[in-house]
Amino acid sequence: MRLRHKPWAKEFIEEHPEYVISSPCQKNTSWKEIFNNNNPLYVEVGTGKGKFLDNMSVKYPDINFVGIEKFESVLVTGVQRVLETKPANLKFIHGDVNDLLEYFNVGEIDRLFINFTDPWPKKRHEKRRLTYKSFLSLYEQALRPHGEIHMKTDNQGLFEYSLESFSKYGMKLKNISLDLHNSNYDDNVMTEYEEKFSKKGQRIFRLEAYLSTK
Structure with a gap:
């Protein structure tokens, strides 16, 4: 599938650090501290436009969700979605799954x-x-x-x-x-x-x- 380039996507994503971590240096604490609770942590690799995790975050409010997506022109749709729904238990990473251990500690994820x-x-x-x-x-x-x-x-x-x-x-x-x-x-x-x-x-x-x- 050919991705539709959105030249404004990178800047838009960077304007919303409350929902998106764009580099490992932005994450200087555990995900339990980021979400401010001890709920289980579920992660989707290649989260795309974020619809799956957005719906999951509503269905399971006592679970924390993180979606990883490297294509900013795709991820930006997920960011726009959460700006409307404002889930407290959903974050995104603008990054590559190859760097998984730069964003998560050993043994930190409950489900992938x-x-x-x-x-x-x-x-x-x-x-x-x-x-x-x-x-x-x-x-x-x-x-x-x-x-x-x-x-x-x-x-x-x-x-x-x-x-x-x-x-x-x-x-x-x-x-x-x-x-x-x-x-x-x-x-x-x-x-x-x-x-x-x-x-x-x-x-x-x-x-x-x-x-x-x-």
Whole structure:
């Protein structure tokens, strides 16, 4: 998908540090202190326009949410959204998932979401997939013991690859769905892409993964 360039997005994002951290040096304390509570911390990597986390923050007011997005022309829509809804339990990071441990302490995250990430289908791009083993290593360090990864995608190839990648890494899998919207899972909050794909009749794949030995 080609991103629509918004030359004003960077400046707009930087004008709202109350909702967006744009560099690790801005975060000089723990997320519990940033949110001023001891609630669980859920993080979405590649949060896009932020609709999923905005809806999650309303549905679960006793959970803190952080979305990471590196494309400012996409993230700016999420910032505009929260300026209207003003959630107390949602923040964004304008940054790259590769820098995850610069924004989060070891064992600080309770749950991590990977929703409709780029499948990078070519073999030579395997290392860019957010379920490649190097990313799983990052997640393992940032997650608390027995913390979970929840993933959704419309791409069957990426889903099958991820099932294998999680398993090879030593993670346990549960609540695997090959057709989420025709399953009995009743706690789903949709993303923008999910709404778009489901309206076209495409299947949505979902899984949960965790390290039982951590």
